[in-house]
Amino acid sequence: MYPRVLINKTKLKENTEIIVNKAKAKGISIFVVTKVHSADVNLAKICLDAGVSAVADSRVQNLVKLSELPCEKILLRLPMLSEVDEVIKYADISFNSELKTIEALNEAAKQQGKKHRIVVMFDLGDLREGFLPEDVDLVIPEILKNEWITIEGIGVNLTCYGGVIPTPDNLGELTKLADHIEATYKISLNIVSGGNSSSLYLLDGETIPKRINNLRVGEGIVLGREAAYGEQIPGTHDDAFVLEAQLVEYKFKNSVPKGLIGMDAFGNKPVFEDQGMIQRGIVAIGRQDVDHTNLFPVDERLKILGASSDHMILDFTQAKADYKVGDIVSFKMEYGAMLKLFTSEYVEKVIEE
Numbered sequence: 001m002y003p004r005v006l007i008n009k010t011k012l013k014e015n016t017e018i019i020v021n022k023a024k025a026k027g028i029s030i031f032v033v034t035k036v037h038s039a040d041v042n043l044a045k046i047c048l049d050a051g052v053s054a055v056a057d058s059r060v061q062n063l064v065k066l067s068e069l070p071c072e073k074i075l076l077r078l079p080m081l082s083e084v085d086e087v088i089k090y091a092d093i094s095f096n097s098e099l100k101t102i103e104a105l106n107e108a109a110k111q112q113g114k115k116h117r118i119v120v121m122f123d124l125g126d127l128r129e130g131f132l133p134e135d136v137d138l139v140i141p142e143i144l145k146n147e148w149i150t151i152e153g154i155g156v157n158l159t160c161y162g163g164v165i166p167t168p169d170n171l172g173e174l175t176k177l178a179d180h181i182e183a184t185y186k187i188s189l190n191i192v193s194g195g196n197s198s199s200l201y202l203l204d205g206e207t208i209p210k211r212i213n214n215l216r217v218g219e220g221i222v223l224g225r226e227a228a229y230g231e232q233i234p235g236t237h238d239d240a241f242v243l244e245a246q247l248v249e250y251k252f253k254n255s256v257p258k259g260l261i262g263m264d265a266f267g268n269k270p271v272f273e274d275q276g277m278i279q280r281g282i283v284a285i286g287r288q289d290v291d292h293t294n295l296f297p298v299d300e301r302l303k304i305l306g307a308s309s310d311h312m313i314l315d316f317t318q319a320k321a322d323y324k325v326g327d328i329v330s331f332k333m334e335y336g337a338m339l340k341l342f343t344s345e346y347v348e349k350v351i352e353e
């Protein structure tokens with residue numbers, strides 16, 4: 001069935017091993033972040049076999065899918081007050097930045113008779129989640145009052161909203177916070193989590209602060225790419241995941257629409273460049289399934305022109321005679337495309353040995 005995403009098991013395993021081994025050399029454990037593939041349990045297993053220490057996801061529903069795996073489950077997104085019972089049930093550790101939520105988790109943990117561990121998040125400039133570092137001595141004593149909650153560690157998230165790049169300076173701030181918390185409150189922190197795939201580039205030099213002992217990695221594993229500068233990590237594959245879609249129309253047509261131009265299906269007024277007649281093709285996939293601006297045809301002669309809900313239109317002029325209706329067109333993808341492809345129930349996912 002098409003469209004489908006083909007997943008090359010060997011390439012995914014090799015990507016994971018390369019990252020796990022680089023991190024291990026610096027005393028850093030890797031949590032594989034599974035949200036990009038909606039927590040496919042078979043893909044998570046491949047990563048566990050390749051050496052990641054635990055699985056992490058932003059959604060409780062995804063942790064439920066992973067509950068059979070023999071490893072710890074970590075909830076990355078701040079828990080909603082409406083889901084604290086499920087968080088206690090399905091997550092061993094959750095990331096937190098609100099006292100009110102931590103108190104609600106404490107209550108739920110008490111009711112279930114099950115202690116819960118948290119990673120306290122600090123915002124070092126990216127302006128997504130986290131307590132402000134200057135508030136550390138206001139919040140830690142409050143958190144410690146919750147008897148059913150254990151502070152497992154602290155963490156930071158960068159390059160997600162504000163685009164702030166992890167550096168020895170801002171990660172150094174996190175390690176200083178760790179030292180301060182341990183010395184002041186006489187507790188030991190098992191986890192000092194220094195970010196996501198945007199921190200991977202720091203594994204190459206001698207620059208990642210020593211106290212950082214964990215990273216959470218999604219994109220780096222599935223695409224083999226560090227996310228600070230978008231560089232391919234040496235030895236990894238950018239095509240462990242490939243989309244295949246089928247050609248349903250293949251015709252020689254104009255490059256510019258004919259008639260009065262109004263709005264397209266998404267309320268935008270399209271603009272066209274006149275290139276005369278071109279070889280156009282339609283593949284059966286659309287914006288309901290994928291973000292087409294995040295796809296790249298494996299055949300570099302093809303060019304994506306645009307997409308509506310369920311049709312994607314390509315310019316085949318450079319590759320004209322080599323295609324016909326029924327043929328399969330393959331695409332490499334970026335993070336945003338993969339996220340949507342895995343969420344779409346219309347796209348089959350096939351793991352190749």
Ligand SMILES: *Cc1c(COP(=O)(O)O)cnc(C)c1O
Nearest residue numbers: 033076157196197216217218219
């Ligand atoms: C999504 C997410 C990650 C993983 O990010 P990648 O860039 O895919 O490695 C790590 N930490 C948190 C808190 C996240 O939400």
